[in-house]
Amino acid sequence: MSVRGTRIPPHLQLPIAGVTPPPTEKEGQRLFPTGNFRFFRPVYKDKTPPCNNACPTGEQIQKYLDFVKHERYLDGYLTIMEDNPMPSVTGRVCYHPCETACNRAEHDEPIGIRSVERFLGDYGLNLPEEPVKDTLPPLNGTTIAIVGSGPAGLAAAYHLRRLGYGSVIFEALDKPGGMLRAGIPHWHLPEEILDAEIAKLLSLGGIEIRTGTRAGQDISWDELRDYPAAFLAVGQDVGRRLPVEGIQSRGVGGGLEFLREAGMGRPVKVGREVLVIGGGNTASDAARSAIRLGEGAATIVSLESEEELLIVAEDLEQAREEGVLFSPGTSLVRVVTQDEHVTGAVLCDARLARDDDGAVRPELIPGTEREVICDTILVAIGQVQQLDWLPDHLSDRSGIITADEHGRVEGNILVGGDVMRGPSMVVDALGDGKRAARDIDRLLTAQALTPEPEVTIMPYEGLNSAYFRHAPRIDAPLSPAAERRRSQKVEVTLAYSEEQAVAEADRCMSCGVCNGCDNCYIVCPDVSVLRDARENGHYSIRTTYCKGCLVCVQECPTGCLEKVPEMDFDAPEDVTRMETAFAPYDGAHAEQSAFTKQLIEDTIAEYDAARRQPVPQDSPPPNGRPPNGHAQNVKPQNLRNEDHDRERP
Amino acid sequence: MYHELTVWSRGIIMDKEARDVSSCIAAAARALGLYADNVSDYVDDPDRTNCLVRRYARFGDSPIVDRFVYENPRPDWVVLVEETIVKAVNFLRGTPDGTGVLVVNSAREPEYLLKFLPDSMKAKLAKFVVVDAVGLADQRGSSPWMFVRDLGELAYDRMSTEGAEERLAIGMGIAAPLIGALTAATGVLPLDGVAEQVADQDAMFRGVAHHRVIEFARPAPAPATHL
Numbered sequence: 001m002s003v004r005g006t007r008i009p010p011h012l013q014l015p016i017a018g019v020t021p022p023p024t025e026k027e028g029q030r031l032f033p034t035g036n037f038r039f040f041r042p043v044y045k046d047k048t049p050p051c052n053n054a055c056p057t058g059e060q061i062q063k064y065l066d067f068v069k070h071e072r073y074l075d076g077y078l079t080i081m082e083d084n085p086m087p088s089v090t091g092r093v094c095y096h097p098c099e100t101a102c103n104r105a106e107h108d109e110p111i112g113i114r115s116v117e118r119f120l121g122d123y124g125l126n127l128p129e130e131p132v133k134d135t136l137p138p139l140n141g142t143t144i145a146i147v148g149s150g151p152a153g154l155a156a157a158y159h160l161r162r163l164g165y166g167s168v169i170f171e172a173l174d175k176p177g178g179m180l181r182a183g184i185p186h187w188h189l190p191e192e193i194l195d196a197e198i199a200k201l202l203s204l205g206g207i208e209i210r211t212g213t214r215a216g217q218d219i220s221w222d223e224l225r226d227y228p229a230a231f232l233a234v235g236q237d238v239g240r241r242l243p244v245e246g247i248q249s250r251g252v253g254g255g256l257e258f259l260r261e262a263g264m265g266r267p268v269k270v271g272r273e274v275l276v277i278g279g280g281n282t283a284s285d286a287a288r289s290a291i292r293l294g295e296g297a298a299t300i301v302s303l304e305s306e307e308e309l310l311i312v313a314e315d316l317e318q319a320r321e322e323g324v325l326f327s328p329g330t331s332l333v334r335v336v337t338q339d340e341h342v343t344g345a346v347l348c349d350a351r352l353a354r355d356d357d358g359a360v361r362p363e364l365i366p367g368t369e370r371e372v373i374c375d376t377i378l379v380a381i382g383q384v385q386q387l388d389w390l391p392d393h394l395s396d397r398s399g400i401i402t403a404d405e406h407g408r409v410e411g412n413i414l415v416g417g418d419v420m421r422g423p424s425m426v427v428d429a430l431g432d433g434k435r436a437a438r439d440i441d442r443l444l445t446a447q448a449l450t451p452e453p454e455v456t457i458m459p460y461e462g463l464n465s466a467y468f469r470h471a472p473r474i475d476a477p478l479s480p481a482a483e484r485r486r487s488q489k490v491e492v493t494l495a496y497s498e499e500q501a502v503a504e505a506d507r508c509m510s511c512g513v514c515n516g517c518d519n520c521y522i523v524c525p526d527v528s529v530l531r532d533a534r535e536n537g538h539y540s541i542r543t544t545y546c547k548g549c550l551v552c553v554q555e556c557p558t559g560c561l562e563k564v565p566e567m568d569f570d571a572p573e574d575v576t577r578m579e580t581a582f583a584p585y586d587g588a589h590a591e592q593s594a595f596t597k598q599l600i601e602d603t604i605a606e607y608d609a610a611r612r613q614p615v616p617q618d619s620p621p622p623n624g625r626p627p628n629g630h631a632q633n634v635k636p637q638n639l640r641n642e643d644h645d646r647e648r649p
Numbered sequence: 650m651y652h653e654l655t656v657w658s659r660g661i662i663m664d665k666e667a668r669d670v671s672s673c674i675a676a677a678a679r680a681l682g683l684y685a686d687n688v689s690d691y692v693d694d695p696d697r698t699n700c701l702v703r704r705y706a707r708f709g710d711s712p713i714v715d716r717f718v719y720e721n722p723r724p725d726w727v728v729l730v731e732e733t734i735v736k737a738v739n740f741l742r743g744t745p746d747g748t749g750v751l752v753v754n755s756a757r758e759p760e761y762l763l764k765f766l767p768d769s770m771k772a773k774l775a776k777f778v779v780v781d782a783v784g785l786a787d788q789r790g791s792s793p794w795m796f797v798r799d800l801g802e803l804a805y806d807r808m809s810t811e812g813a814e815e816r817l818a819i820g821m822g823i824a825a826p827l828i829g830a831l832t833a834a835t836g837v838l839p840l841d842g843v844a845e846q847v848a849d850q851d852a853m854f855r856g857v858a859h860h861r862v863i864e865f866a867r868p869a870p871a872p873a874t875h876l
Contacts, residue, residue, distance in 0.1 A: 036737030037659070037699040547699060566733045567757060570764055575736045 034526070036577070038548030040563040042520075042541055047462075047512030047560065048455040051113060054101035057155070057431035059083045061098055061113055062513050068116055068505035074131065077124040080117060081132050084430055085158035086151070086197040088125055089180060091118025092189050092493065094427050095312050103511050106460040109473035112496070112504045119501040125196050130203055132162075139206045140164040144440060145227035147215045150178020151426045152233035152417030154198070155433025156440075157207045163441045166206035172214035175264060178235055179418075180426065182260040183282075185289045186488045191265075216389020229412035229440040233433065236399055236418040240382035242277060246335025247379070251342035255286035255380025262289055262488065271375030272296025275345055277332050278380035279304035280423075284311040286378045287324045292488050294376065299325040301332060301345075303352040303362050318492060321481040331362040333369060335377060344373050383423050398422075406439055406449045407432060414439060458512025462559035465509075467519070474504045514539070514560040520552035543574065650683075651709030652837060655724035657702070657734050660695030664702045665817070666730045669824035670831070671706035672815070677843040678708035688719045701738060726835060728752045728827055730782075736765045744773040747867035752831045752860075754782040754823060759863050775867060780830035780860035782823040786852050820847030826856025833857040 051061040060079050067076035080087045094114050102110035124130075142165050146153045149171035157167040175181060177194050201207055213219055215234060224230045239254030241247070255276060261268045274290040276283045279302030287298040300319075302309060306328045309316065320326075331350035335342050349368035353361045360381075385399030394409055395401050400422060401415045409415050416432025418424055439449050477494040484490050496504065520539060521529045528546040532538035553561045654674055658667030668689040675687030685708035693702040705721045707713060725748045727740050732755035734740065741749055751774055753762060759779040763771070820828060825847055832843045833856075840857060847853045 034700075036701060036734070037697075039659075039699070039731060039733040549699075566736070567755075570761070575765055577737065577739055 033544040034547055035542075035544045038543075038546055039566045040548045040550055041543065041546065041566050041569060042548075042550060042553050042561050043564045044514060044539060044560055045562055046514060047458040049511040049513060050101040050103055050457050050459075051098040051111075051511075053455060053457050054097040055083075055431075056097070056425070056428045057083050057434055059098075059117075062508060062510055064120060065111065065113070065116060065505040065508040066510060066515055068120065068501055069508065071502060073120060073123050074127075077120045077127075078131060080120055081124070083434060084427075085155055085201055086430070087117050087121030088193050089121070089151070089189060089197055090427055090430070091115065091121045092193070092491075093180075093184055095425050097425075097427070103458070103460040103463065104507060104509060107465055107468060107509070108470045111507050112473055112476060115474075115476040115493075115496045116501050116505050119496050119498070121197075122495060125193070125200065130200050133204055136162060136204060137164040139166050142166065142228050142444065143168055145170070145224050145230040146233060147219075147224065147230070148178055148233035148235055148417070148419075149176035149198075149209050149211075150233060150235050150417060150429060151180060152235075152429035152433040152436075153178065153231065154201060155430040156231045156233065156416070156437050157433075158201055158204070159434045159437030160440065161204050161206050163437060165437075165441070167208070169207065169209045170213040170215060170219050171209055171211045172234075173260075173264065174211045176209045176211060178233075179237065182237065182263040183256065183285075184426075185259060185262065185285050187288070187292065187484065187490055187492050188285070190489070190491055216386075221389055221391065225411065225413065229414070229444060231433070231436045231440065232401060232409065232413065232415040232419065233417045233429065234385060234419050235429075236383035236385045236423060238384050238386055238399065239379060240384055242332065242379045242381055244332055244334050246337050246342070249335055249337045249340055249342045251375060252335060252377040252379070255282050255378040256383060258286055258378050259289060262293065268293055270294035273374045274298040274376040274378065275332075275372070275374045276300050276378045276380060278302060278382075279308065279328070280310040280380065280382075281312060281315060282383075283378075283380040284315050284319050284324075286380050288319055288322060289488065290376065290378065291322060291324065291485060297323070297325065299327055299374075301327045301330045301347060303329070303331055303350055303360065305329045305352070308352060318478070318481075318484075322485055323481070331364055332377070333364070336371060342375060342377055344371050345377060346371050383418065385419055387419075405451070407436060408439070408449070412440065412443050456512075458559050460511075463509055463511060464555060464557045464559070467555075467557035468507075468509055471503075471507055473507075474500050510558045512559050515558060517557060519555050519557060520561060523551050523555045525549065525551065650837070651711070652707065652726055652835075653721035653724045654706040654726040654728065654831075655721045655740070656704040656706075656728040656730065657738070657740050658704070658730035659698070659734075660693075660700040660702050661698040663730050663823070664695040664704075666822060666824040666827070667702060667704040667728075668815070669819045669821070670728055670730075670827055671704040673820050673824070673828050673843060673846040674831070674838070675706040675708060676819075676846045677838055678706075680845065681838070681842050683708045683710055684712050686713050686716055692719050701734065724749075726750045726752075726831065728831055730754055730823065730827065732757065732762065735762050739770065741770045741773045746773050747865070748775055749773040750776045750778065750831070750835050752778040752780065752827060752834065754827055755779050756781045756784060759861050763863070771865070774865050776834055776865070777863040778830050778834040778860055780826055780856050782826040782830075782856065785826040785855040785859060786823050787821075787849060818848035820853065821849045822852075825849040825852035826860075829853035829856025829858075830860035834860065834862050 049062040052059065055061060060083065064076040064079040067073070067079060084090060091114055096114045098113045099110045102113065104110050144160055144165050144167045146156050146167050146169040149169045153169050157169055160167050173182060176198055180189060180194050181191065202209070237256060237260065239256040251271065255278060258268060259282070270290050270293050272294055273296055274287065274294055276287040276290065276298055283300050283302065287300050290298045304310065306326070309328065327347065329349055329351065330347050333346040333348045336344035336346060346369055349365040351363040351365070353363045355361050387395040387399055387401065390401065399419065401409060401419050403409050403415045403420055407414045407416050407420060414436040416436050417429035420432065421428060442449055474496065476496060479490055479492055479494060484492050521531050526545045526547055528542040529552060530540045530542055532540070548566065550563050553563050654671060656667040656670045658664050671689050672687050675685040678685035686706065688705040695702045705719060707721060723743045723745060725744055727744070727749060729735060729740065729752070732753055735753060755762060759777055762779060763777060828843060828847055832838055832840055844850045844853055
């Protein structure tokens with residue numbers, strides 16, 4: 001591709017024999033704006049990556065993975081902090097719906113997003129000062145009431161502080177954290193990390209946590225309604241009861257209560273032969289904590305068959321490695337006691353069936369009863385909540401607070417987390433807290449609450465997967481199983497090193513979002529992709545020359561370029577009309593051949609003048625021949641046909 | 650009576666349609682005893698996909714004197730085979746004011762297409778005709794954007810015969826409804842006379858039946874001077 005035009009030597013610059021001199025490059029560009037070849041125009045339009053869409057708190061995952069790829073950890077950390085105040089927590093405990101949605105799974109293996117988030121969260125905790133602090137507006141003097149210092153309440157307090165509101169969090173237990181401390185074991189989320197995250201939040205100022213304050217007991221519904229707004233995030237920390245004979249004996253307790261006592265650092269007694277009743281993640285956490293604290297064995301007894309178990313796959317595998325035993329498709333019939341202490345249990349094969357209104361009902365298989373020895377039974381068959389401090393019409397029997405689609409209970413009181421949804425993930429609660437803060441601000445500033453905007457999600461088929469080399473997922477390293485069994489304090493999942501985090505983030509395909517890869521810029525055959533900056537986009541199309549070949553659209557790896565019919569662009573600046581269309585009569589082409597143009601125009605003028613002479617009486621027949629073979633009329637001097645036309649006299 | 654027809658199209662993928670329109674009109678005129686010229690090649694070499702290509706035909710009731718001027722300097726009938734050409738070029742350059750009949754192959758509304766024409770071009774129009782030729786034509790291939798041909802048939806056009814020999818019949822595909830709409834809107838040539846030259850007569854009569862015309866009220870123009 002030449003940048004400079006050809007230099008015409010002076011003696012060739014005049015037209016010779018009617019030949020027009022070739023245009024210089026500058027002139028040529030003016031002559032032929034080939035943009036009029038186009039009937040589809042490439043348009044840069046970012047779509048939503050499936051990971052961002054799947055995250056209940058709306059983390060901009062593609063954006064922080066891109067930052068980590070380029071080793072910009074501070075920017076990555078700040079990106080997470082726009083939507084999630086505790087990445088070191090979610091980076092350890094989240095069940096990662098983002099990884100489940102990741103398009104990379106269809107290419108090779110999904111990205112280890114949670115471990116990259118943990119890397120960034122720990123990076124943030126290790127900074128000397130919390131960088132978000134400098135971005136906060138001053139407090140506006142309004143204090144919002146929050147009930148519950150679990151993830152929903154903490155997130156609401158954080159996002160309210162970012163909007164300038166102060167908050168007071170009423171926490172029933174004597175340490176903050178909610179389920180993060182009193183439900184998730186230390187080997188999953190170390191206490192010092194949780195304490196550091198909470199301290200980080202408190203250091204932002206304007207957030208007060210009052211422990212030992214229980215709703216309904218130490219603060220009433222009416223007092224809550226006195227606040228300008230309130231957010232109810234009490235969770236569901238009451239275990240469901242199992243109505244079998246002997247369930248009141250000593251040594252039999254709730255799985256949730258067991259985890260709470262262990263989590264709050266209180267001494268817990270657990271035997272060496274533990275049965276955990278239940279097929280979900282609480283049962284799994286309880287069993288794994290029991291083998292660490294009791295130094296014995298634990299068996300998970302569940303109505304669910306092995307395929308139906310609700311325990312997430314990675315926890316299930318870790319539990320098996322640690323030696324947890326499983327008895328799926330089994331029901332607890334009754335507890336065997338001696339001196340009112342549990343010594344065994346009668347189990348029976350069973351199937352999981354459901355009532356018409358969805359309640360679980362075990363179907364026992366007769367003749368399969370058997371007795372097993374155990375010294376502890378932990379029941380983890382579901383969660384409910386005590387809501388008698390609320391007016392009756394605001395809650396249902398199962399401990400759920402009723403709300404509309406915005407999470408609004410009544411007035412300026414919103415609800416979020418498990419007590420609104422039923423048992424869910426930490427990240428669901430974080431999202432509810434974030435949205436509640438936004439909606440409380442809207443309510444207090446008399447704005448309308450609006451539904452979430454529609455998004456277009458980029459599927460795998462929209463990418464150009466040929467540009468992504470195959471690379472396996474880097475699994476987060478685990479402590480050896482034997483190590484893990486020894487203590488509650490040995491963290492099961494370990495962190496990525498910096499190299500691993502960068503390498504894993506590098507596998508991100510940036511689905512639907514421009515990441516400045518320059519592919520379009522390189523492949524355009526018309527040099528019609530203009531680049532303002534290399535950072536994430538800032539490309540534009542030079543519409544005077546883009547011919548709509550759509551190679552850029554095909555070769556865009558992320559699918560952020562799409563084709564739009566040219567006829568859809570009807571603004572005046574979108575119409576590039578080419579005047580010349582390579583004709584010698586007028587236009588810029590003819591400016592170079594003034595002589596030729598003048599010659600042609602003189603000829604036409606003369607010809608037209610000659611033909612306008614009046615036609616005589618006996619006009620010649622259509623073929624031009626006069627009747628008697630020779631001219632009777634004055635025929636025009638025809639410069640063009642003079643020498644060539646034999647038919648006319 | 651003298652009319653100049655210029656058909657604008659895009660190279661490789663649609664230029665057969667343009668040749669067919671000009672060939673059928675010129676052949677029909679000649680068969681009716683008029684003097685007709687068809688310049689269905691020369692000037693614009695369709696060497697690139699999508700490049701603008703023009704085909705010319707002209708006919709009248711007196712002999713055409715300058716048969717070696719290929720281009721029509723004052724086209725009063727202009728056919729656009731692809732709708733984006735409306736934004737692309739000044740195809741009415743040379744058209745005397747108030748005499749132009751513009752036929753566009755488009756599925757869009759004529760009012761929307763007229764937005765793209767500046768006032769100077771609108772002043773030249775007597776009639777604006779929009780026909781959805783892609784919709785009315787017989788779909789003969791997999792994709793309507795290939796103008797209903799496959800790549801194998803496309804190769805027949807590239808025989809370097811420069812129109813001296815058409816390997817496929819003239820007047821198939823998109824060209825047929827365009828010819829129908831043009832003939833009906835202008836009302837100069839008789840429909841059955843033109844239909845004899847067209848291979849796909851059903852599609853041509855569909856074009857006659859389904860097209861939209863916007864008339865521009867103007868004082869009667871002076872008759873065209875013969876070239």
